Amino acid sequence: MSAVERALAHVRTARGTYLDELIEFLAIPSISTLPENRGDMTRTAQWLADRLRGIGLETVELMSTGGHPVVYGEWLGAPGRPTVLVYGHYDVQPVDPIDEWTSDPFVPTVRGDYLYARGASDMKTQIFAQVKAMEAFAPGGGFPVNIKYLIEGEEEIGSPNLPRFIETHRDQLACDVVLNCDGGILGKDQPSITYALRGLAYFELEIATHEKDLHSGVFGGSIRNPIHVLAELIASLHDADGRVALPGFYDKVRELDEEERRALARLPHDDEAWRAMAGAKALYGETGYTTVERVGARPTLDINGIWGGFTGEGAKTVLPARAFAKFSTRLVADQDPAEIQGQLEAHIKAHVPEGVSWKLHGHSWGPGAIMDRESPCMRAAMTALGEVFGVAPLFKREGGSVPVVGIMQELLGVDSIMLGFGLSDDGIHGPDERFYLPNLYRGVETYVRFLGGL
Amino acid sequence: MSAVERALAHVRTARGTYLDELIEFLAIPSISTLPENRGDMTRTAQWLADRLRGIGLETVELMSTGGHPVVYGEWLGAPGRPTVLVYGHYDVQPVDPIDEWTSDPFVPTVRGDYLYARGASDMKTQIFAQVKAMEAFAPGGGFPVNIKYLIEGEEEIGSPNLPRFIETHRDQLACDVVLNCDGGILGKDQPSITYALRGLAYFELEIATHEKDLHSGVFGGSIRNPIHVLAELIASLHDADGRVALPGFYDKVRELDEEERRALARLPHDDEAWRAMAGAKALYGETGYTTVERVGARPTLDINGIWGGFTGEGAKTVLPARAFAKFSTRLVADQDPAEIQGQLEAHIKAHVPEGVSWKLHGHSWGPGAIMDRESPCMRAAMTALGEVFGVAPLFKREGGSVPVVGIMQELLGVDSIMLGFGLSDDGIHGPDERFYLPNLYRGVETYVRFLGGL
Numbered sequence: 001m002s003a004v005e006r007a008l009a010h011v012r013t014a015r016g017t018y019l020d021e022l023i024e025f026l027a028i029p030s031i032s033t034l035p036e037n038r039g040d041m042t043r044t045a046q047w048l049a050d051r052l053r054g055i056g057l058e059t060v061e062l063m064s065t066g067g068h069p070v071v072y073g074e075w076l077g078a079p080g081r082p083t084v085l086v087y088g089h090y091d092v093q094p095v096d097p098i099d100e101w102t103s104d105p106f107v108p109t110v111r112g113d114y115l116y117a118r119g120a121s122d123m124k125t126q127i128f129a130q131v132k133a134m135e136a137f138a139p140g141g142g143f144p145v146n147i148k149y150l151i152e153g154e155e156e157i158g159s160p161n162l163p164r165f166i167e168t169h170r171d172q173l174a175c176d177v178v179l180n181c182d183g184g185i186l187g188k189d190q191p192s193i194t195y196a197l198r199g200l201a202y203f204e205l206e207i208a209t210h211e212k213d214l215h216s217g218v219f220g221g222s223i224r225n226p227i228h229v230l231a232e233l234i235a236s237l238h239d240a241d242g243r244v245a246l247p248g249f250y251d252k253v254r255e256l257d258e259e260e261r262r263a264l265a266r267l268p269h270d271d272e273a274w275r276a277m278a279g280a281k282a283l284y285g286e287t288g289y290t291t292v293e294r295v296g297a298r299p300t301l302d303i304n305g306i307w308g309g310f311t312g313e314g315a316k317t318v319l320p321a322r323a324f325a326k327f328s329t330r331l332v333a334d335q336d337p338a339e340i341q342g343q344l345e346a347h348i349k350a351h352v353p354e355g356v357s358w359k360l361h362g363h364s365w366g367p368g369a370i371m372d373r374e375s376p377c378m379r380a381a382m383t384a385l386g387e388v389f390g391v392a393p394l395f396k397r398e399g400g401s402v403p404v405v406g407i408m409q410e411l412l413g414v415d416s417i418m419l420g421f422g423l424s425d426d427g428i429h430g431p432d433e434r435f436y437l438p439n440l441y442r443g444v445e446t447y448v449r450f451l452g453g454l
Numbered sequence: 455m456s457a458v459e460r461a462l463a464h465v466r467t468a469r470g471t472y473l474d475e476l477i478e479f480l481a482i483p484s485i486s487t488l489p490e491n492r493g494d495m496t497r498t499a500q501w502l503a504d505r506l507r508g509i510g511l512e513t514v515e516l517m518s519t520g521g522h523p524v525v526y527g528e529w530l531g532a533p534g535r536p537t538v539l540v541y542g543h544y545d546v547q548p549v550d551p552i553d554e555w556t557s558d559p560f561v562p563t564v565r566g567d568y569l570y571a572r573g574a575s576d577m578k579t580q581i582f583a584q585v586k587a588m589e590a591f592a593p594g595g596g597f598p599v600n601i602k603y604l605i606e607g608e609e610e611i612g613s614p615n616l617p618r619f620i621e622t623h624r625d626q627l628a629c630d631v632v633l634n635c636d637g638g639i640l641g642k643d644q645p646s647i648t649y650a651l652r653g654l655a656y657f658e659l660e661i662a663t664h665e666k667d668l669h670s671g672v673f674g675g676s677i678r679n680p681i682h683v684l685a686e687l688i689a690s691l692h693d694a695d696g697r698v699a700l701p702g703f704y705d706k707v708r709e710l711d712e713e714e715r716r717a718l719a720r721l722p723h724d725d726e727a728w729r730a731m732a733g734a735k736a737l738y739g740e741t742g743y744t745t746v747e748r749v750g751a752r753p754t755l756d757i758n759g760i761w762g763g764f765t766g767e768g769a770k771t772v773l774p775a776r777a778f779a780k781f782s783t784r785l786v787a788d789q790d791p792a793e794i795q796g797q798l799e800a801h802i803k804a805h806v807p808e809g810v811s812w813k814l815h816g817h818s819w820g821p822g823a824i825m826d827r828e829s830p831c832m833r834a835a836m837t838a839l840g841e842v843f844g845v846a847p848l849f850k851r852e853g854g855s856v857p858v859v860g861i862m863q864e865l866l867g868v869d870s871i872m873l874g875f876g877l878s879d880d881g882i883h884g885p886d887e888r889f890y891l892p893n894l895y896r897g898v899e900t901y902v903r904f905l906g907g908l
Binding site: 210223284303353355 | 752762774778
């Protein structure tokens with residue numbers, strides 16, 4: 001009987017206890033953004049640390065970050081074997097609008113095949129499943145790989161302290177691969193692995209044409225209007241083909257090869273369903289690319305917010321002094337956020353008329369990431385998923401950003417395997433968040449097979 | 455001794471009493487927008503009605519409008535002579551920020567040559583001066599012209615009930631000319647008459663590309679962004695020469711002739727001072743026109759407000775569903791607001807891409823106005839100003855709108871003579887509003903000479 005077989009047998013014996021323990025974990029309201037839940041944050045971190053100690057890790061500690069602590073755990077008893085850094089987070093989003101929940105978000109409740117609770121899908125169940133997989137190995141005399149845990153408490157508030165934490169503890173966190181449990185699969189019974197994520201560079205721009213708001217009757221027609229200047233600038237950011245018009249913007253973008261385009265085309269995607277899900281009358285994007293390519297493999301630039309002048313009820317004839325926009329570029333691997341900022345500044349400089357002042361403020365950024373689909377770790381993950389689900393897993397790209405993936409690539413020099421089990425209709429961040437329970441057990445088995453197969 | 459000479463003699467005798475009586479008028483806080491001042495509004499209207507009765511008008515009444523009453527007065531004892539409709543308002547603006555007032559806004563206070571009080575310049579002093587001019591004629595046996603008074607109480611809240619009131623009482627208000635006392639002159643000692651005002655058409659536009667705000671990572675690049683659509687639309691509203699790019703927009707604009715351009719060029723105006731007053735680094739406007747022409751004689755289009763998406767602190771990667779703009783055109787005489795709305799709709803229809811929905815809402819409008827500089831009434835006003843100030847008065851155009859002037863032209867078919875004595879640095883609508891007292895007495899004399907000279 002191999003170590004994996006022994007672990008799977010343990011899972012079959014133990015799985016009857018999982019739900020009660022998971023419910024205990026989910027019941028603690030670890031909302032990282034609310035000061036009143038500070039005590040719950042510590043309780044949750046300690047609950048997790050106790051579990052890690054319980055499965056036999058050598059070192060387990062709460063490490064301070066300046067904000068909520070990181071739960072760190074380590075077992076390095078398999079010299080010569082790979083070292084896996086497990087990434088997850090124990091914090092959750094607030095629960096508003098609370099009226100729209102069917103049951104209390106912190107009284108985890110089973111209805112049908114689903115467990116309803118805040119954090120059920122994002123992502124307590126998955127970090128729990130990974131710990132249960134490790135636990136399944138422990139009785140047999142140790143783990144199949146060296147393991148480190150970095151479970152943070154600030155993911156839902158943008159991980160403000162994480163990059164510095166990783167940088168500070170670079171040696172301690174050294175590993176061969178990151179197992180990132182914060183993710184999902186394409187369908188209940190359709191496993192998949194995300195191998196590319198878009199990065200993000202977020203900016204705020206202020207345009208000022210004069211000092212104070214003026215009367216549009218008195219001054220209108222004799223000085224510039226900052227909203228006009230901003231609108232013209234925004235209009236200049238895309239060309240007629242829907243491409244971003246910053247010079248050099250696409251220089252480092254990796255073009256898709258034919259094989260990858262064919263693979264992406266095989267993903268279960270339907271433009272009509274996508275359009276309906278967006279609630280749009282029509283799709284629109286960069287000429288020459290499919291929707292899957294546009295959101296997964298192509299960089300974009302979107303204005304996220306705009307404001308200026310009078311925005312209240314009724315009419316006020318103001319000639320505003322200032323106009324503002326927030327906007328962000330979704331970047332693909334190899335695009336450098338700092339270079340993009342430089343391109344933006346050059347573009348703004350070239351387009352804003354003389355006598356108009358502007359300020360560009362970089363809010364936050366993270367590089368895009370692309371993982372090698374042929375690496376041994378990736379293959380181990382694909383094999384594990386296929387064995388557990390009985391269906392060939394698919395590779396997919398994601399349009400969103402998981403900054404920690406880029407950060408790990410940048411600071412630790414390692415790829416992440418995105419192995420999580422959430423579903424797109426789990427309602428994360430919203431009311432009635434849920435998790436499809438059969439995939440709790442499949443998840444534990446997948447983590448067992450993945451770790452055993454490394 | 456002519457009637458005018460007798461009246462002027464009366465003014466010289468009576469002027470010592472003016473200040474105390476004016477202070478009584480200014481001390482009543484007739485703030486039309488505040489419900490708690492409703493009683494003060496009625497008191498002010500009655501105070502005025504008593505004055506009109508006191509000078510011998512035949513009919514004086516408070517007429518209901520649906521909002522604050524109109525003070526109406528009438529004397530038609532000069533058959534064959536012209537009928538003058540005096541327009542003014544007895545309401546004032548709120549006093550915020552109250553901390554910035556040197557003395558209580560409703561305890562009128564003389565400091566140097568100025569009388570400080572809310573309503574001192576806008577416009578209780580001027581309607582008071584006009585009544586005093588009429589009073590000066592009364593002892594001599596009647597007025598030199600037939601006279602009607604329409605003194606409203608809702609000018610500072612946009613005269614919401616005035617157009618309907620005028621329409622309903624069209625016959626009662628019939629007149630040969632309107633004497634609009636709600637205005638100003640170029641300088642303390644430089645009289646002037648505004649003979650053209652810009653009109654206004656105010657709109658709100660909503661652009662919607664999909665149903666709900668979406669995640670810019672998930673959907674960014676695959677559907678339209680309403681802020682991009684709105685920005686492109688705004689950019690399309692002007693051409694490179696700063697002209698409004700709506701087809702037909704300039705068709706009805708009266709071009710300035712050489713004589714009028716020369717007269718406007720003689721007005722005391724300095725581009726550098728104007729730029730400094732605006733707090734702008736540079737002036738900008740329609741190619742081929744001077745600043746005075748741009749703000750006085752040319753129509754403009756300004757975005758007054760814009761909003762959409764996330765406008766709070768920090769970064770939110772939202773792909774908004776909707777974007778909004780408020781904007782207004784300043785129109786010159788002969789441009790028809792309804793036609794402009796039609797041009798706008800056609801332009802939007804032509805520029806908004808398929809699959810994007812939009813709604814245009816017309817908020818409010820008033821036509822522009824231009825008065826005949828050669829009419830007998832206008833000449834009487836110019837003569838009166840020149841005699842009283844000892845300086846030739848200048849003709850000027852104004853960029854702002856005085857909707858009642860357009861309304862009078864439209865509903866009663868008569869021009870308005872803009873004869874008021876406010877100064878641009880009187881601080882109307884702000885703290886420490888004031889009136890230059892020597893022009894109270896000049897004002898009474900000017901009204902005497904104007905009425906006598908008709």
